[in-house]
Amino acid sequence: MKLSPSILSADFANLARDVKMVEECGVEYLHIDIMDGQFVPNITMGDNVVKALRPITKLTLDVHLMVVNPERFIEDYANAGADILTIHQEATPHLHGALQKIRNAGMKAGVVINPATPVSSIQHVLHLTDQVLIMTVNPGFGGQTFLSECLEKVTEVAKIREEKGYSFDIEVDGGVDDKTISACKKAGANVFVAGSYIYNAKSPQERINALREGLR
Numbered sequence: 001m002k003l004s005p006s007i008l009s010a011d012f013a014n015l016a017r018d019v020k021m022v023e024e025c026g027v028e029y030l031h032i033d034i035m036d037g038q039f040v041p042n043i044t045m046g047d048n049v050v051k052a053l054r055p056i057t058k059l060t061l062d063v064h065l066m067v068v069n070p071e072r073f074i075e076d077y078a079n080a081g082a083d084i085l086t087i088h089q090e091a092t093p094h095l096h097g098a099l100q101k102i103r104n105a106g107m108k109a110g111v112v113i114n115p116a117t118p119v120s121s122i123q124h125v126l127h128l129t130d131q132v133l134i135m136t137v138n139p140g141f142g143g144q145t146f147l148s149e150c151l152e153k154v155t156e157v158a159k160i161r162e163e164k165g166y167s168f169d170i171e172v173d174g175g176v177d178d179k180t181i182s183a184c185k186k187a188g189a190n191v192f193v194a195g196s197y198i199y200n201a202k203s204p205q206e207r208i209n210a211l212r213e214g215l216r
C-alpha cells in the first residue's frame with residue numbers, strides 16, 4: 001500500500017519544505033499534477049518543477065500528465081527525473097505507442113481514465129502498463145468530492161489483472177480521505193493519492209496517520 005501526496009495542494013512558495021515534510025512523514029510517492037489549460041481548464045506546472053524537486057527528495061516521483069498529446073513531452077519528463085509517467089487515455093489517439101515510449105525512456109508507464117471513461121478503453125494496453133489510475137473526481141482541481149461510482153472500475157481492472165496475470169499497480173486519485181480510502185482499498189486499489197486532505201491541514205502527519213489507519 002502506497003500513499004502519494006499531491007503537491008497540487010501544497011504551498012507553492014514553500015514547495016521544497018512541503019515535499020520534505022511529507023517525506024519525513026513516511027509516504028512512498030510524491031504525486032505531481034501537470035495541467036495544460038486545454039485537457040483540463042487549469043494550468044499548474046511543467047517538467048521544470050519535476051527537475052527542481054528531483055535532487056531534494058528520494059520519493060518516487062509519480063507524475064500525472066493532464067495534457068493533450070502527452071507523447072510530445074515524454075523525453076522531457078524522463079530527463080527531469082520522473083519515475084512514473086501517467087497519461088490519459090482521453091488525451092491521445094496513440095496510447096499504445098505513447099506507453100511504449102514511456103517505458104523505452106526508462107520510466108514506469110501509467111494510464112489513467114476519467115470518471116466517464118470505461119475500463120474497456122484501456123484493455124488493449126494493459127500489458128504495457130505499470131500503473132492504472134482510476135480518477136475518482138473529474139480532473140482539473142483539488143478538493144473535489146469523491147465519486148464512489150468510479151470504484152466499480154477499480155474492481156473491474158483488478159479482476160482483469162488477476163485473469164491475465166498482469167502485475168500493474170492500481171491507483172486512485174481525487175477526494176481520497178480517511179473515510180473514502182477504505183472503500184478504495186476494498187475495491188482493489190493499492191496506491192492512494194491525497195492532496196487537500198493532507199496539505200490543507202494543521203497536522204499533515206496526523207492526516208497521513210489517519211489514512212494509514214483507514215488502510216488497516
Ligand SMILES: O=C(CO)[C@H](O)[C@H](O)COP(=O)(O)O
Pocket residue numbers: 006008009031033064137138139140141142143144173174175176193194195196197
Ligand atoms: O489529479 C488531480 C486533480 O485533477 C489531483 O491529483 C487530485 O484532485 C488530488 O486532490 P484532492 O486529493 O484534493 O482531491
Ligand SMILES: [Fe+2]
Pocket residue numbers: 006031032033064173193
Ligand atoms: Fe492527480
